[in-house]
Every structure is written in C-alpha cells, then in structure tokens.
Amino acid sequence: MTDVQAEQPWLKSYDESVQQTLPIPDATYVDLLMEGFTLNPDRPALHYMGATLTFRELDDLSSRFASFLAEKGFGTGDVVGINLPNIPEYPIALAGALRAGCSVTGISPLLTAKEMEYQINDSGAGVVVIMDTLLEERLYKVKDKVPGLKHIVTANVGHYLPTLKRILGGLLGKIPKGNIMPIPGKHVLPFKNTIQGRTGAAADIRIGPEDICLIQYTGGTTGMPKGTMLTHGNLVANHTHAREWVQFELGLDVLCSGFPYFHLAGLAFGMLAMATGNTQCLIPDPRNTKHICKEIGGYKATIIAMVPTLYHMLLDDPAFKTLDFSPLKICISGAAPFSVEGIN
Secondary structure (H helix, E strand, O other): OOHHHHHOHHHHHOOOOOOOOOOOOOOOHHHHHHHHHHHOOOOEEEEEOOEEEEHHHHHHHHHHHHHHHHHOOOOOOOEEEEEOOOOOHHHHHHHHHHHOOOEEEEOOOOOOHHHHHHHHHHHOEEEEEEEHHHHHHOHHHHHHHOOOOOEEEEEOOOOOOOHHHHHHHHHOOOOOOOOOOOEOOEEEEEHHHHHOOOOOOOOOOOOOOOOEEEEEEOOOOOOOOOEEEEEHHHHHHHHHHHHHHHOOOOOOOEEEEOOOOOOHHHHHHHHHHHHOOOEEEOOOOOOOHHHHHHHHHHOOOOEEEEOHHHHHHHHOOHHHHOOOOOOOOEEEEOOOOOOOOOOO
C-alpha cells in the first residue's frame, strides 16, 4: 500500500488504468451540457419507444422550456420539480430548467400524495412537471397544501411516441391519461404549451460551479427525507470521474439504463449521456425486459446500467440470450449487491 492509499483507502479499489487524481474543470454542468449538444447535433440523443430526438432537437426544445421558465420569472435560486418516469419530457425539462439557472429536484412517481406535498414544500419548488395521471391521482389531493407551487406542467407518456403508435394507443386505451382540471391560484398547462410557438432565445443567465444544480432527497429511513444539495461543481467532478473510469467516448457511445431519472443513479447516467453527446435509450418501464432487449439489440448499446434484480430478470428472458453483445463495452450494476449464485 502506498502512502497515498493509506491516507485515502478507497484508492485500493481503483482499476490500474484509472488516475488517482484528476483535474476538475472550472465549469458548470450547463457548460458541459452545451458541449454535448453541439458536438454532433444530428446524432440521436434520445430513443423512446420507436421515436428518436436528435441533439439539435433536444437543444431546441430544452431552450424553449428555459425561455418559458424565464418568462414566468424563474431563474437562479428557484427550484423546478420533475415528477415523471423516463420519458422525453424529463431530459427536456431537466436541461431547460438548468439552462434557465434553476435547480432541479426529482420527485419519485412512487411517492404518496402526502410525501409529494412534503418534498414540494421542503424544496421550495415553484414549478412542477408532472405526469397527468399523477396529477389526477395524487397532487390534486394536496393542491391546497402547496402554497409555493405556482405552475403545474402536465406530461403524458404518449406525446413523443411515433404518430401511428400514439393514435392506435389512444384509440385502444393503451396510453394512460389523467383528467386535468384547473386549480385556483395555480397555472396548469400541458407541456407542449410551454414550447410551442416559443423561441429559445438565450437569456443572460449567470451561474457558477458553486450554484445548486440538483436537490436529491434521501430515503428518510430514520426521519423525514432530506434534500441533498448538489452544486454544478459537484456534477462536473462526478462526470469527470465517470468519464475517466468508464472510458466514455464523446459522441460514440449508446447508453441503456433501467435506473429511473428520479433516482440519482439514473439521473447522473442520463446527464452524463447528454453532456458527452452520447445517445441514450429511455426505458419508461424497467420491468418490460422484452423492450429493454429490443433497445439493446436494435441500437447496439455499448454501455448498460441496471440494478441486480433487473439483470437477473434479463438473464431469465430468452430474448436476452439471443442478443449480439459484441458492441457492449461495460455493464454497470448498483444499488444492491450482485448475487453471483443467481447467475449460475
């Protein structure tokens, strides 16, 4: 053991190819994001259930959402909550909120109405982007108990689906849809209304590495969940480390993750993809292993990240065994120990 490893024992777990110290850029996550957006604008940024958005489109849509927020008076120091599964509106709203100078708090769709109320109030979110079904089933129940929430932006799993799939899904009732009603004192509008007919003119936003980028809530096992404030500098350092460890190639990798965006693991993975100009496959339902197999095989994923349980579910799916894994560079597992016995 070297003297450095004695003082910093975690270095013993580092691969030999990984540097023990790395220079961290004096930048914000938005700086990295814009590098990723402009690296290869015509490269696919998001694959979603058969639809594709390029980085040029993601840049434009997120810029329009940032313009909407600025128009409503939101900027540095303000918080935007996102209560969605992994659908295109999540990265669009995430990138747009950060470009507007806001902080983002991911709100789990698994929360109860009371838990949702707590996080909105505790984080100080003035805007929430929410699935229409979650608005109907949960947020309406506490609508009078979130006084600081002024704007509610509704999204739907079907909006960015390919046209034929969206129409047939609607006709057959395959696409869940919430009943949207006005709320006195709050502005409720569809996500598409925040971007349609709007230009994404750049605003004079001043943020630095010390500004808050994310407010991620802990599990709250011994009390109420607490919002962990992660600065832009934190995210830049995390991305610098991840790129070194995983050997991400700028604009050449395809990422597929079953981690949800509302969890920090999924969020960091998705944010890294956007900042490095790499394609990601959005998985709205991680239990649908056949869909995951189709994404991995169809788009030739080079990096995948799942929880151990999902890896075991995939191993039990016959379709997984037929995939060509030659493009795959690395598999990332986290959130729980991986049972080696379960593979044998």
